[in-house]
Amino acid sequence: MISLGAIGVGVLTLVVSLVITPIYEVSTSILVTGGGVSGTSRSSYDYLMASQQLTRTYAELLRKRPLLEEVIARLQLPTPPEKLFNRVKVQPVPQSQIIVISIRDANAESAATIINEIVTVLIEQNRELIATGSIPVGQGVLVVEPAAPSATPVSPSPLRNAVLAAVLSAFLITGAAYIKEALEDKVKSVEEAEATTGAAVLGVIGQVAGAGRPEGVASIAAGRSSAAYRLLQTRVEIAAGGDPAQALLLTSSGPLDGTSTTAASLAVALAQSGKRVILVDANPRRPALHALFHLSNSRGLTTALQESASAISYLTSTSVGDLWLVPSGPLPSRLTELLRAPRMAALIAEWKEQSDIVLLDTPALLAASDAALLAQVCDTALLVVRAETTGAESLKTAHDLLAQSKARVLGMVLNRSRSTRKAFTGEFYAASPALKSSPQALKLGEAPGASSTHVG
Numbered sequence: 195m196i197s198l199g200a201i202g203v204g205v206l207t208l209v210v211s212l213v214i215t216p217i218y219e220v221s222t223s224i225l226v227t228g229g230g231v232s233g234t235s236r237s238s239y240d241y242l243m244a245s246q247q248l249t250r251t252y253a254e255l256l257r258k259r260p261l262l263e264e265v266i267a268r269l270q271l272p273t274p275p276e277k278l279f280n281r282v283k284v285q286p287v288p289q290s291q292i293i294v295i296s297i298r299d300a301n302a303e304s305a306a307t308i309i310n311e312i313v314t315v316l317i318e319q320n321r322e323l324i325a326t327g328s329i330p331v332g333q334g335v336l337v338v339e340p341a342a343p344s345a346t347p348v349s350p351s352p353l354r355n356a357v358l359a360a361v362l363s364a365f366l367i368t369g370a371a372y373i374k375e376a377l378e379d380k381v382k383s384v385e386e387a388e389a390t391t392g393a394a395v396l397g398v399i400g401q402v403a404g405a406g407r408p409e410g411v412a413s414i415a416a417g418r419s420s421a422a423y424r425l426l427q428t429r430v431e432i433a434a435g436g437d438p439a440q441a442l443l444l445t446s447s448g449p450l451d452g453t454s455t456t457a458a459s460l461a462v463a464l465a466q467s468g469k470r471v472i473l474v475d476a477n478p479r480r481p482a483l484h485a486l487f488h489l490s491n492s493r494g495l496t497t498a499l500q501e502s503a504s505a506i507s508y509l510t511s512t513s514v515g516d517l518w519l520v521p522s523g524p525l526p527s528r529l530t531e532l533l534r535a536p537r538m539a540a541l542i543a544e545w546k547e548q549s550d551i552v553l554l555d556t557p558a559l560l561a562a563s564d565a566a567l568l569a570q571v572c573d574t575a576l577l578v579v580r581a582e583t584t585g586a587e588s589l590k591t592a593h594d595l596l597a598q599s600k601a602r603v604l605g606m607v608l609n610r611s612r613s614t615r616k617a618f619t620g621e622f623y624a625a626s627p628a629l630k631s632s633p634q635a636l637k638l639g640e641a642p643g644a645s646s647t648h649v650g
Contacts, residue, residue: 216347220305221296222340224313226252228333249291252335256284256295256316264315269307282312292338302343309341379585387579387606390586391593396433396576396605397426399456401612420463426607427463433604434574441542441552443476443572443601445565447592449558451580452609454482457555465517469550472509474520476554476568478529481522483555487512494523498541499532505544520545533564539571559592569599576604581611 226249255261262275262282271278283296295312299305313335320334381387384395399422434440444457454477461473475483476495484491489510498508498520509518526532545552554572556565569575575596579589596603 215300217298217300218302218305218344218346219296219298219348220302220309220341220344221294222309222313223338224252224293224295224316224335225338226291226293226335228330245291246289248333249286249293252316253284253286253293255319256293256312257282261312261315261319265308265311268315269311271308278308282308293335295341298348302345306341306343313337313340379587380582381579381584381586381589381608382582383611384608386586387589387608390590391577391606393577393593393603394433394605395579395608396429397422398608398611399423399426399452399459401610423459423463424467426460427467430460430576430604440574441546441554441572442604443554443556443565443569443575444578445556445569445575445592445596446558446578446580447560447584447588448580449480449561451558451578451584453477453558453578454486454555456576456578456607456609457553458483458486461517461553462514464551464553465514469516470548471517472520472545472549472552473517474545474552474554475522476556476564478522478525479557479562479564483519484521487519489519489521491521491523494521495541496523496526496529496532498523499535499537500526505541506548508541509545509548518549530563530567533567538568542571559595560588566595566599569596569601572599572601574604575599575601577606578609579606580609583610 226245228245228248257279259275259279262278265271266273266275266278281297281299285294285296286292287294295309297305297309299308317335320329323329324331324334381390384398387395430442434442444453444460446453454475457473461471465471473483474495475481478496481491484494489512494508494510498505508520510521512519532538542552542554554568556568559565577589577593577596593603
């Protein structure tokens with residue numbers, strides 16, 4: 195397909211090049227004589243310098259208006275001196291007394307005539323100056339190679355243009371194909387996400403201008419997004435089957451998919467429903483939750499993993515009732531080793547005893563091994579998918595990795611979606627086998643429609 199397209203563009207370019215009026219370039223070379231008398235080595239040097247200076251002088255004279263006006267008058271050219279000036283190219287050859295004069299024209303014969311006439315006028319004017327004593331005898335120019343019409347145009351070059359066009363179009367077509375494939379690979383809807391993984395989408399969160407601001411979580415309780423997160427909270431509880439003291443891990447396939455905001459927003463919704471919630475920032479490489487809640491990050495999960503104090507002592511109260519945060523803490527040099535240690539499982543077990551649910555915000559599965567390690571000590575997991583950004587292949591790989599862990603994958607959250615209609619209708623449950631059998635799902639399907647938003 196790409197080869198045929200490139201060949202087609204090449205053939206078209208060849209045809210166009212063949213019908214374009216050809217342009218010919220004709221040139222002549224002249225030798226500047228005079229400039230001094232050679233003698234000693236010092237005078238030879240002076241002679242050379244004087245000759246090169248004289249060559250530059252004649253090069254300037256060749257493009258002066260009086261000379262060009264005389265050429266135009268003799269040949270009766272229908273062009274002003276300015277246009278002829280722009281067409282004539284005068285180039286002194288470095289380290290020599292030779293000047294190359296060239297011109298381009300659609301008529302090769304005409305081009306040769308103009309160039310030869312320019313040289314003729316220069317020689318005649320030079321003779322007049324010698325006759326009047328203005329310049330010394332012997333100073334002047336000799337024709338090295340008179341101008342002759344060229345049989346080959348300098349442009350267009352049909353074969354070269356066709357080859358270049360074919361190569362360039364091949365690159366462009368290939369690039370367009372890759373871009374098209376990349377765009378088509380992105381997950382855009384509930385149906386695409388579920389078809390890719392086989393897991394249910396538990397919530398659809400929309401977009402909002404100014405997402406990612408630190409004050410975002412504080413606005414969730416009163417904002418339009420609260421409805422979407424309350425529905426997500428209920429669906430998570432339905433999918434979990436009502437098991438108490440769940441440790442729920444949230445992750446995604448890639449960074450910047452909105453996992454931290456989803457975790458924080460879900461925690462707020464759970465706390466507002468009367469649950470005692472502990473939210474753990476288990477992403478020391480890119481900590482975000484402490485900023486969302488305006489809290490310090492000097493002490494948290496990483497310090498708890500390196501100390502032996504009670505897990506309760508690392509809880510920090512938030513502005514939301516019944517919601518406590520465990521910040522990530524400073525990034526240690528041996529994070530992976532700490533996450534593998536028994537202390538991690540012990541901390542989660544103790545936090546579960548003190549709450550109704552523990553939420554862990556973790557890094558992207560395909561970016562680091564942290565989430566996969568933490569999934570081994572959690573009960574359930576939720577996969578965050580960023581609409582129109584997460585690739586289908588990446589999503590499938592992340593889901594398969596998560597499915598291999600101890601944690602049971604409850605489902606997915608489609609984040610920053612352009613359309614959230616299905617999040618508020620029974621249509622959502624028809625597409626989610628994990629939920630449609632629940633009696634509560636039918637009741638939830640009657641929830642009033644609203645436009646949800648997303649923060650960061």
